[in-house]
Amino acid sequence: MSANRPEGKWDPGQYLRYGGHRLRPAIELFQRIDMDAPKTCYDIGCGAGEIAIAMTERWPSAEIIGLDASAEMLAKGRSAAGGEKVQWVEADIVGWTPNKLADVIYSNAALHWIDGHEHLFPHLMQQLSPGGILAVQMPLSWGQMSHRLLREVLADGNGGAGYGTEELRQSVGRKWVDDGDVYFDRLRPFADHIDIWECHYLQELSGDDPVLEWVKGSALRPVLTALGEAPASAFLAEYGAALREAYPKRSDGATLFPFGRLFMVARRK
């Protein structure tokens, strides 16, 4: 496990609770890879491996590797229909170098967990064969109300005393995704074609406290693990109330949760 990787196990059930909204950008990114017959493709931070399995269908003669640090997520992928066609590898993306150059390196909603993008993105580009594609999507959730409230309640909640340690608050405060032009500059020395875009989805969620449930499947995992049981439930009550106010349930029962994502596809020169 990398020093940067937050503690707390990935829970495939909680993460995939909003599978539709979470899978859509993954598919939209996958469709932007213009490649007929790659030989070696990696899905790094593959999670439960939906796209790694889709790769085996799209490129049946390619070697497809799904890499993730979570044994639980990999187990889900391995047991899914078509999972037997993927090579599942439990490993950390930090310091990862493939055995041979890749034709496709794909990563959906994973690289924002890792620090040091100024080194990571050039490194990934250098693991591609000429003409190879790096395709990445990362959430732009850091600046959203849901994540601003997360930082605020951690810092000032609990009657002003805050929750957790200063170290936890700092790790949650880290701005995990830079602006698109910053990635353009990181990719440019290695790429002959770069496409970077943002997409803002107006997500319709249902049920009670759906935004809290959403965040529980991602950004809240390391926070809840670090807080421990009693402080975590007090924190959840306070954070949940703040989220209900910021994202009210409408009269039709739906809760709208706007969500931004940054996409990039770069071709190795």
Ligand SMILES: C[S@@+](CC[C@H](N)C(=O)[O-])C[C@H]1O[C@@H](n2cnc3c(N)ncnc32)[C@H](O)[C@@H]1O
């Ligand atoms: C939000 S999930 C995304 C999973 C999948 N790509 C998808 O789109 O559904 C993030 C995944 O990244 C993995 N991950 C996070 N940091 C990692 C690291 N340093 N090395 C390997 N995997 C990592 C987690 O284990 C998790 O499965």
